[in-house]
Amino acid sequence: xxxxxxxxxxxxxDETVVADPLATLQDVLRDTLQLTAVKSGCGQGxxxxxxxLVDGELRLSCLTLAERVEGTEVTTLxxxxxxNAIVPLQQAFVENYAAQCGYCTAGMVMAAKALLDRNPAPSxxxxxxxxxxxxxxxxxxxxxxxxxxxxxxxLSDTGEEAS
Amino acid sequence: xxxxxRPASVDEAAGLFASHGAAxxxxxxxxxxxxxxxxxxxxxxxxxxxxxLDRVESRDGGWSVGAAVSLSGxxxxxxxxxxxxxxxxxxxxxxxNMATVGGNLFARAPFGDLxxxxxxxxxxxVFASADGEEEQPIExxxxxxxxxxxxxxxxxxxxxIDEPAGAVSYLKCARRRYASPSVVxxxxxxxxxxxxxxxDARIALSGASAHPFRxxxxxxxxxxxxxxxxxxxxxxxxxxxxxxxxxxPVASDxxxxxxxxxxxxxxxxxxx
Numbered sequence: 088x089x090x091x092x093x094x095x096x097x098x099x100x101d102e103t104v105v106a107d108p109l110a111t112l113q114d115v116l117r118d119t120l121q122l123t124a125v126k127s128g129c130g131q132g133x134x135x136x137x138x139x140l141v142d143g144e145l146r147l148s149c150l151t152l153a154e155r156v157e158g159t160e161v162t163t164l165x166x167x168x169x170x171n172a173i174v175p176l177q178q179a180f181v182e183n184y185a186a187q188c189g190y191c192t193a194g195m196v197m198a199a200k201a202l203l204d205r206n207p208a209p210s211x212x213x214x215x216x217x218x219x220x221x222x223x224x225x226x227x228x229x230x231x232x233x234x235x236x237x238x239x240x241x242l243s244d245t246g247e248e249a250s
Numbered sequence: 251x252x253x254x255x256r257p258a259s260v261d262e263a264a265g266l267f268a269s270h271g272a273a274x275x276x277x278x279x280x281x282x283x284x285x286x287x288x289x290x291x292x293x294x295x296x297x298x299x300x301x302x303l304d305r306v307e308s309r310d311g312g313w314s315v316g317a318a319v320s321l322s323g324x325x326x327x328x329x330x331x332x333x334x335x336x337x338x339x340x341x342x343x344x345x346x347n348m349a350t351v352g353g354n355l356f357a358r359a360p361f362g363d364l365x366x367x368x369x370x371x372x373x374x375x376v377f378a379s380a381d382g383e384e385e386q387p388i389e390x391x392x393x394x395x396x397x398x399x400x401x402x403x404x405x406x407x408x409x410x411i412d413e414p415a416g417a418v419s420y421l422k423c424a425r426r427r428y429a430s431p432s433v434v435x436x437x438x439x440x441x442x443x444x445x446x447x448x449x450d451a452r453i454a455l456s457g458a459s460a461h462p463f464r465x466x467x468x469x470x471x472x473x474x475x476x477x478x479x480x481x482x483x484x485x486x487x488x489x490x491x492x493x494x495x496x497x498x499p500v501a502s503d504x505x506x507x508x509x510x511x512x513x514x515x516x517x518x519x520x521x522x
Contacts, residue, residue, distance in 0.1 A: 108251060108253070108254060109251060109252065109287075109289070111284075131285045132281045132285060132341065132344075132345055133429070135342060135344060138344055144347050145343050145344040145347055146344055146347055146348055147281070147344045147345065147348065150280050150281050150284045150285060150348065151280065151348070152254065152277075152280065152284070152297075154254060154256075155297065155299055198342075198343065198344070215428075216338070216343075216428060217343060218342075219342040219343070219427070219428030219429045220341055220342015220343055220344050220345055220428075220429050221342065
């Protein structure tokens with residue numbers, strides 16, 4: 088089997104990458120495009136640290152074959168802001184001490200963005216459900232939930248999007 | 251390394267599935283299969299993503315759900331609360347956006363929580379093979395399971411779900427609310443006659459035996475009776491006696507057996 092050329096849009100940029108057969112989206116993002124906010128955690132769909140958006144929808148890049156995202160728009164944490172400044176959602180994570188070791192944080196922020204894009208004013212229960220596929224072993228989750236609550240409040244105050 | 255095949259029609263996919271025999275695995279959402287796939291494996295993965303099986307069509311009295319519809323897609327398109335509840339407690343949002351309705355029906359215990367809801371709803375499965383299409387009740391599909399899992403009958407292309415005639419409930423017993431494999435999951439549907447007696451019942455479990463199944467003994471315990479405490483307790487006891495659960499890191503067989511009884515009772519109480 089041969090490597091394949093795959094065209095996709097990543098963080099607003101058109102990319103053409105050479106991917107090995109059965110390469111995952113995670114392989115392409117981390118190893119080829121050097122987008123290392125995408126973490127490699129369990130590889131089993133259990134931790135959420137590799138979460139990205141594919142056409143605006145939350146997906147696990149470790150269980151997504153690169154060949155099957157041809158032609159899609161992929162967003163990683165690096166793509167939240169073109170100028171690389173932190174966005175209100177990230178600022179809320181900072182202010183609420185929602186990151187300790189930081190390994191889950193990129194996936195958490197992407198899951199939170201997917202939630203807020205769909206539901207800009209979530210209840211606490213909806214936030215818990217929206218983050219339920221992402222594990223954090225440091226914070227006990229409460230600061231992360233507070234960060235998303237604060238981000239939702241900030242967004243409703245300013246009328247901006249999550250990022 | 252397994253070879254990825256991406257057929258462009260259902261006929262082509264069914265043909266590949268038949269010709270590759272046991273060497274072929276069907277790749278739908280990938281949340282189950284890809285984590286078990288190793289680069290040293292042989293065989294072929296037949297992807298369903300180019301077959302147009304990712305759509306739900308509303309029809310008279312129900313829905314035709316493509317086998318590759320995602321769990322979140324099912325939840326959005328088919329407004330049956332018990333079915334929507336089942337999709338919410340499988341993995342987290344990312345898994346629900348990826349995992350498919352068809353794929354979940356082939357999941358081995360302790361996964362596969364959609365099955366009891368679809369068994370309680372009396373869903374029908376449509377398979378494509380070289381001989382054409384075959385439709386079978388979902389309980390007939392599970393009756394054909396062996397120790398090795400599902401029979402290789404053909405390619406599951408769609409799931410036919412009718413609007414429920416009676417009330418339907420779904421409950422999952424798990425170690426935590428979301429993103430957790432089941433201890434057991436249970437769904438029940440009952441129809442009542444004018445006097446309030448149960449005229450028909452469907453009670454189904456997953457995680458409690460080698461494969462999901464309808465528990466006839468529990469159903470018989472409530473048919474003809476009102477949904478009172480005695481009838482619900484009898485149904486729970488019948489389910490406890492009928493299950494053949496496994497011990498795994500999620501739960502012991504002892505605990506699963508008891509939770510099967512408790513959750514059958516609770517699923518019925520939700521309909522009382």
